[in-house]
Amino acid sequence: MKIVVCAKQVPDTTEVKLDPKTGTLIRDGVPSIINPDDKAGIEAALQLKEKCPGSTVTVLSMGPAQADVALREALAMGCDEAILVTDRAFGGADTWATSSTIAAALKKIDYDVIITGRQAIDGDTAQVGPQIAEHLGLPQVSYAENVEIDGDCLKVQRQFEDRYHIIKVKMPCVITALAELAEPRYMTVAGIVDAYDSKEVKVWGLEDLKDTVDEANIGLKGSPTRVKQSFTKQPKAAGTVLKDLTPDEAVDAIVAKLKEKYII
Amino acid sequence: MVDFKLTNKQLLAKKLFAEFAEKEIKPLSSEMDETEVFNLELLEKMKKIGLMGIPYDKKYGGGGADILTYAVAMEEISKVDASCGITMSVHNSLCCPCINDFGTEEQKEKYLRPLVNGTWSGCFSLTEPGAGTDASGAKTIAEKTEDGKYYILNGQKVFATNGGFADVYVVFALTDKTKGPKGMSAFIVEKGTPGVIVGENIKRMGIRAASNVELAFVDCKIPAENLLGKEGKGYGIAMGALAGGRIGIAAQATGIAQGALNEAIKYSKERKQFGKPISSFQHTQFQCVEMQTRIDAARLLTWRAAKAKDDHENYTPLSAMAKLYASQVAVDVTRFAVQLMGGYGYSREYPVERMYRDAKITEIYEGTSEAMKMVAGGAVMNAVK
Numbered sequence: 181m182k183i184v185v186c187a188k189q190v191p192d193t194t195e196v197k198l199d200p201k202t203g204t205l206i207r208d209g210v211p212s213i214i215n216p217d218d219k220a221g222i223e224a225a226l227q228l229k230e231k232c233p234g235s236t237v238t239v240l241s242m243g244p245a246q247a248d249v250a251l252r253e254a255l256a257m258g259c260d261e262a263i264l265v266t267d268r269a270f271g272g273a274d275t276w277a278t279s280s281t282i283a284a285a286l287k288k289i290d291y292d293v294i295i296t297g298r299q300a301i302d303g304d305t306a307q308v309g310p311q312i313a314e315h316l317g318l319p320q321v322s323y324a325e326n327v328e329i330d331g332d333c334l335k336v337q338r339q340f341e342d343r344y345h346i347i348k349v350k351m352p353c354v355i356t357a358l359a360e361l362a363e364p365r366y367m368t369v370a371g372i373v374d375a376y377d378s379k380e381v382k383v384w385g386l387e388d389l390k391d392t393v394d395e396a397n398i399g400l401k402g403s404p405t406r407v408k409q410s411f412t413k414q415p416k417a418a419g420t421v422l423k424d425l426t427p428d429e430a431v432d433a434i435v436a437k438l439k440e441k442y443i444i
Numbered sequence: 445m446v447d448f449k450l451t452n453k454q455l456l457a458k459k460l461f462a463e464f465a466e467k468e469i470k471p472l473s474s475e476m477d478e479t480e481v482f483n484l485e486l487l488e489k490m491k492k493i494g495l496m497g498i499p500y501d502k503k504y505g506g507g508g509a510d511i512l513t514y515a516v517a518m519e520e521i522s523k524v525d526a527s528c529g530i531t532m533s534v535h536n537s538l539c540c541p542c543i544n545d546f547g548t549e550e551q552k553e554k555y556l557r558p559l560v561n562g563t564w565s566g567c568f569s570l571t572e573p574g575a576g577t578d579a580s581g582a583k584t585i586a587e588k589t590e591d592g593k594y595y596i597l598n599g600q601k602v603f604a605t606n607g608g609f610a611d612v613y614v615v616f617a618l619t620d621k622t623k624g625p626k627g628m629s630a631f632i633v634e635k636g637t638p639g640v641i642v643g644e645n646i647k648r649m650g651i652r653a654a655s656n657v658e659l660a661f662v663d664c665k666i667p668a669e670n671l672l673g674k675e676g677k678g679y680g681i682a683m684g685a686l687a688g689g690r691i692g693i694a695a696q697a698t699g700i701a702q703g704a705l706n707e708a709i710k711y712s713k714e715r716k717q718f719g720k721p722i723s724s725f726q727h728t729q730f731q732c733v734e735m736q737t738r739i740d741a742a743r744l745l746t747w748r749a750a751k752a753k754d755d756h757e758n759y760t761p762l763s764a765m766a767k768l769y770a771s772q773v774a775v776d777v778t779r780f781a782v783q784l785m786g787g788y789g790y791s792r793e794y795p796v797e798r799m800y801r802d803a804k805i806t807e808i809y810e811g812t813s814e815a816m817k818m819v820a821g822g823a824v825m826n827a828v829k
Contacts, residue, residue, distance in 0.1 A: 252456055367460045369494030369507030369517075376453040377508075 181235040181329075181351075183225040184289065185259070186282055186296040186312070187218035189243050189250035193301045198412050214250045217297025221357035223364040224327055225295050226258050232329060236260045238289065242270060242282055248381050255375035256367035263289075267385035272400030275303075279311030280402065284393035285384055286316060292351045293334065298323055298358050304413075309356035321347050322356040448744065450516065457513050461520035464493060465528075473525040476653035477798050480645060482531060483653075484609065487565065490528070495521070496535050497560030500544060504552060505561025511688075515695040515750040519743070522699030523706070526802035527653035529699060530809075533692035534605040535559070538810075539566030541685045542614045542630055546673040555612055555632055567610035569601040569659055570682050577815050579616075579682060580625035584661065586617035593668050595619070595631065597639070597661040603809070607642055608655030611635045615661070616682050619675045628678035632670040639664030650801035687760040687819075688753060689810045694746040694766035697774035697806040701739045704781035704799040705732065711785050711794070728784065735777045742770035761823035768816035771806035778803040 191210040199206050214222070222239060229235040239254040241247045242265040251262035265285045273281065286294060294316075296309035306322070313320035326337035330348060336355060338345045349355075367375075386393070396402055422433055438444045450458065472483050490496060498514040500506025507513075514536060522529030543556045558564040575581035584599025597617055607613070613633045620627030633640060643658030673681055709732055712723035722728050745766040752759035778800040782789035789796045807813045 249452065249456065252452070253459075256456060256460075366464060366493045367456070368492070369457060369460070369498050369509055369513075370502060371494075372453060372457050372460065373502070373508040375456070 181228065181232045181292045182238070182290050183228055183235060183293045183295065184238045184240055184286065184291045185218065185221045185225045185254070186294065186309070187222060187239050187241050187250060187254060188215045188297070188300045189213070189241060189247040190215045190300050190302040198410060212246065212250065214253060215297050215300045215302075216359045217299060217301075217357055219297075219364045220359045220361045221295040221297050221355075222254050222257060222259065223362035224324075224355075224357055225293075226365070227362060228293070228327065228329060229258075238263065238291075240265065240282065240285060242266070242273075242278060242285070244271075251381045252372075252375040253367060255379045255381075256371035257365055258371060260379075262379070262381040264381050264383050265385075265389070266383060269386045269395075269399050272403060273398065274403035274405035275305050275307040275311060276404060277398050277400075277402040279308045279315055280397035281389070281393060282308070283312050283315035284389045286312065287392040288384075288389070294318070294352070294354045296354065296356050298356045306356070309354060313354035316354070318352055318354050319349050320354040320356070321349050323358055324355045325358050325360050327355060327361065448747075450512075454510075454513050454516060457509060458516050458520060460493065461495075461517045462523075464489075464495075465521050465524040469521065469525045469528055473527075473653075473795065474792070474798070476525070476527060478792075480647070480652045482527065482609070482655050486528070487531070487609070490532065491562035491565075494562065495532050496562055496565060497540070498536055500540060500556070500560040504557045507560075510750075511691060511753045512747060512750040515691055515746055518692045518695035519699035519702065519746075522696040523703035525653070526696060526700050526799070526805075527651045529692075529696040530605055530651050530654045530805075531565075533689065533696060534568055535566045537689040537692040538568035538685050539606075539610075539612065539614050541688055542568070542672055542681050543632065545684065546630070546677070546681055547632075548669075550669070551632065551672070559612060564611035565606055565609060567604050567606040567613040568685065569604040569607065569613050570616045571603045572600060573602050577812055580628070580679060582616060582618060582628065584615070584617040585621060586619050586629060586631060586666070588619070588668070589665075595666045595668060595671065597631065597633070597664040597666055599661055601659040601661075603646065603656055604659045605654055605656050607657035607659055608645060610655075613640075613659065614672065615659075616678045617661075619678075623676065625679035626676050628682070629675045630672035630678040630681045631666050632672060633661075633664070633666055637664055637666065648805075650798070650803070650805055652801075686810055687763055690763040690767040690816075691746060691749050691753060691759070693806055693810045694742065694749065694763065694770040697767070697770035697803065698739060698742045698746055700799050700803050700806070701735070701742065701770070701774045701777035704778040704796050704803075705735050705739060707794065707796050707799075708732070708781035708784045708789070711788070715785075715788075722784075731780060731784065735780055738773045739777060742766070742773045745769055761820040764811070764816040764819035767806070767811065768813050768820070771803075771813060774803035774806050 189212050191207050192213045195210050197206050225237045229237050237259045238261040239259045240263045270281050299306035321336040323339040324336045325339045328335045333348050333350050336347050338347050494507045497506040498509050499511050502508040559566050572582050586595040586597050615631050615633050618627045619629040639662045641660040646656050715722050749759050749762035749766045752762050781796040782800050
């Protein structure tokens with residue numbers, strides 16, 4: 181089985197703050213990490229590989245040259261190959277241009293499964309994975325919290341707020357991984373040495389994707405999205421659970437609460 | 445060309461060591477210190493990520509990293525827990541080098557491979573009740589049997605780190621009592637060999653989680669093929685291993701010091717006295733700068749020794765000087781950290797009191813500070829004609 185994981189290098193947002201004046205991220209001095217959902221995707225891919233001997237795991241990232249470090253980390257965890265898609269022409273991309281570029285790169289390699297993280301912690305859009313599936317015309321299951329191989333299909337447990345669905349999907353397909361999907365393993369010392377001494381990070385620029393990419397859909401120019409405002413998310417307040425009410429009492433309680441909040 | 449920066453490969457390794465120390469070791473440190481028992485599940489995790497075979501050839505299942513990476517590992521792990529540091533150090537830079545550097549191909553396959561691929565752990569046993577700094581005063585003897593197939597070991601060793609759980613011990617014994625150090629030989633002894641008696645853990649001031657025991661050998665029959673190198677070469681093997689081991693101890697001392705200073709600085713930003721965080725007082729800042737300067741100097745001395753070993757240069761005086769200085773720094777910085785944190789620093793609620801206790805041993809083991817001056821004396825004096 182050929183598994184490709186799309187991973188993004190992101191600033192560790194537990195240490196990043198928004199500049200209140202400009203509304204942009206203050207990235208200075210903030211360490212870079214592999215996006216947590218993507219790292220869970222890498223772990224899930226490595227586990228699938230272990231269950232299915234002979235499989236390979238390729239990790240692919242679009243980003244600046246510094247993303248090499250994130251790819252080496254993935255190699256040190258046990259991934260077989262790494263591809264860095266990088267070019268000035270790809271800079272300033274929104275989710276549409278990003279997914280167009282990544283899909284163009286994916287068209288150049290073989291795959292049975294493409295795993296992406298659900299969303300990146302520096303953008304929180306959750307759009308790139310599903311968009312990649314659409315560009316490639318592949319079935320997709322997002323919010324995966326468990327993945328099993330079932331013949332030429334995958335059985336994916338798809339998370340919802342209050343339940344989950346088990347979805348059987350035929351390969352090739354795209355899965356978007358939740359951080360809960362798998363606890364990432366540590367790198368090993370030998371893995372790190374291999375990642376630098378005997379494995380390589382292939383670097384693909386615009387020239388390499390010429391025959392698969394539509395240049396109208398890349399970089400800042402190919403990005404229709406305009407960011408109106410950025411803000412730090414406020415945590416949701418804890419809810420209140422009212423137990424053992426009759427249906428009438430429940431209706432009264434909800435209506436009273438809505439009135440209290442001037443919603444009705 | 446002088447380069448004080450780690451390579452990207454070394455930096456990625458540093459990230460692994462720091463993450464592992466923070467997530468896996470830190471939550472256990474206080475309990476391991478209190479109970480004076482090394483957590484063997486943790487040891488298995490350490491083996492799994494390759495901490496017990498860092499600078500050894502991948503051909504035998506080792507990590508294939510350089511000595512500088514090993515020094516970085518020792519610092520990062522010891523920053524959080526010095527007991528884990530010494531457990532790694534005795535295995536990586538005392539036990540394994542004897543087999544790696546002097547073992548036959550058969551000995552390497554049989555012993556080095558499981559030691560560096562994360563299966564076994566190793567112990568190095570030279571010190572005796574009557575032979576510390578003067579290791580040549582050892583009395584443990586190894587007599588060859590008449591048929592030449594075995595050696596019979598008799599004697600007593602002390603302060604054998606990892607002795608409580610090790611699978612392999614490298615043991616030094618006299619094959620010729622009349623020749624002093626020139627009559628000393630090195631042997632590989634397997635755990636469970638009849639006649640090997642492993643004593644109780646020795647109660648210590650610091651590094652209390654590390655296993656450190658007495659070993660006794662009573663008519664212990666060792667196959668002749670377990671002799672390391674040649675008869676009479678044991679003293680040189682031991683001294684060579686210790687010269688490399690000191691890079692690990694210097695890195696451990698640097699780590700203990702950095703760990704303690706980090707705790708003290710963090711605390712000083714939260715602790716308010718006279719209406720201000722104590723970090724805002726110039727005295728606090730001056731002291732912290734003084735300590736960080738000395739820690740950085742210790743680290744650079746350690747890296748210089750590690751780089752010299754990587755480059756196959758004479759590192760013996762360099763590792764002695766690195767250990768001499770870094771251990772002084774560790775003792776001074778941990779004392780300062782406790783003082784800065786006052787009553788809370790002295791309490792077991794915070795880790796600096798443990799670090800203070802742990803630091804002292806770095807001035808003693810793998811050669812005392814006084815012995816380091818003996819080791820480096822020739823190089824320093826002869827540099828001036």
